[in-house]
Structure formats: structure tokens, C-alpha cells
Amino acid sequence: MNTRPAIAVFLPADSADLPYLRCLVTAARRLGLEVEVPREIHSLPELGVECAGECRGVEVPSAGCRMVLSIGGDGTFLRAARWTLQGNGAPVAGINAGSLGFLASWERDDYATLLQMASTYRIPTRQRSLLQVSCPALAADTFAYALNEVSILRSETSQMITVEASLQGSPLTEYTGDGLIACTATGSTGYNLSAGGPILQPDLPAIVLTPVAPHALTQRPLVIGGDSVLRLRVRGRSSSFLLSVDGCSQPLPIGSPVEITRAPITLSTVHNASEDFASRLRAKLMWGENPVPR
Secondary structure, eight states: HHHHOEEEEEEOOOOOOOHHHHHHHHHHHHTTTEEEHHHHHTTTTGHHHHHHHHHHEEOOOTTTEEEEEEEEHHHHHHHHHHHHHHTTTOOOOOOOEESSSOOOOOOGGGGHHHHHHHHOOOOOOOEEEEEEEETTTTTTTTEEEEEEEEEESSSSSTEEEEEEETTTTEEEEEEEEEEEEEEGGGGGGGGHHHOOOOOOOOOOOOOEEEEEEETTTTOOOEEEEEEEEEEEEEEESSEEEEEEEEEEEEEEEEEOOOEEEEEEEEEEEEEEEOOOOHHHHHHHHOOOOSSSOO
């Protein structure tokens, strides 16, 4: 059995970063690190015979994996998070190769630093809260944890839905419109931001409820405690609605009860000490920039 320490590298199968992956594999092997990649990446002819021979294709990161490198944007980071949580839960470092990359706090040139961290096992980490969703109608193989958000959305463009919400067993309100977003502090800069919700510091143990295109002036975003129990039920003229967990959607019958809570597990991420939340807001979202040129 192979006992050498390993890193795992996650990237989309259609990624243009295979040359970068080959560079990572070579550098990691020099430090005595094995490299694991998703099986679908390992089987790509474009990876090259030599590179494929120097890394292993795995379903999920192995028990000996010390770090997961996500190469891409925020969507890739969410998929990498799901991948590692289904494996050994190794900390994830996002290397930005996308257009925004708010979750990917490392740049391409930082790979040597990350590999050194993995080889010495000195990895600074930060924990990110997750949401857990439960519903009797969910498919049995549903990954029911969300780093960003759980969304209740209408399935037909011509029909609004009404989401009945209760908090800690007490009726809260009815959201009528296109749906409702429940997001973590990490996910506050994602779909929640686009829908007009507030931005939260990523380490806050809170949940944001943001209606999507609400048909009432009194329905506004709400921040609730991280230990809250949120129960939802959807009404509408359609026969189904969409339940989306970090962008992975499935139709559910109208009337299905949905419960959202903070998950009992967290995602470990590799902390970049050269960046902080304020600098990321300025760099990625142009926070405080004057929209009118002087």
C-alpha cells in the first residue's frame, strides 16, 4: 500500500489548464508528493502518457491526501469542495483560473508555496460553514451539503411560487415571487449578492435569507443565526419546483417539505495570509470604487 503523502488536483474535464497540471505534477513529485486527480481527468488523452503515469486517478481524495488544489473559478471551487467532502475532507486551496475567482484566493504563481506547505504539513487553514438540506423527496444520491447556498426556485418561467417559511417552528412569512435563497456567509458574495442580499464576512456563523424577485415591497433579505432551523413548503400552480444545492438542481413536487440547517461538518480551506476580506472586496468586487470617472 502506498504510504507517501499526496495532494489532489481538481479541475474541469474541459479545462484548458492541462499544461499547468503537468507542471504541478512535476513539481509535486520533486517534493516527494504523490498526485491524485479525478478519474475522468486521468483518462483524458490530452493529459499525456508521461503525466498520467506520474499521477493517480481517484474517485475521491484518498486518506493520505494533505491538500486539494482547485484550478479554476468559483464554480470549480464548489465542485472541488464537494469532491473533498466526499473523500477525506482535506483543506482546499483555490488557484484562480477563472474570471472572478472570489473563492479562489491563490494565483497560478503560488503553486510552489502551496506544494511546500503540503510537503512540510504546515498548512494554515480556515473553516467554512456549510448548510445541510433535508427533504423526503430528494434523490437518494443527493449531496445535501452546500458551501454557498440552497435555493428554492420556480420551475416554470410563467408561474410564481409561494414559499412558506417558519423559523424555529414559528411562522416567519410567505415569500411570493421567483423563489428564495438561503446562503452561508461564504455564499453571500454569490447568487445572494446578485439577488440584492447583503455581504457577510466569511467566518460569520449566520444564514442569509434572500427572496428572488419578490412580489411585495415588504419582503427583504434577512440575516438569521447559524443555529436556526428553517422549514419551507412551496405552493404554486405548477406541479414542481426546483431545489438547487450549490447550483446542482433537481425538480421536487409542489408541497414537499424542505428543512435547512447549518451542517454538522465544515469545509477546511487553505488560508492565504497575504490577503484579507477587505482587500478581496476591493480587488474582486471593486468595493468603494467611484462608478463615475473623475
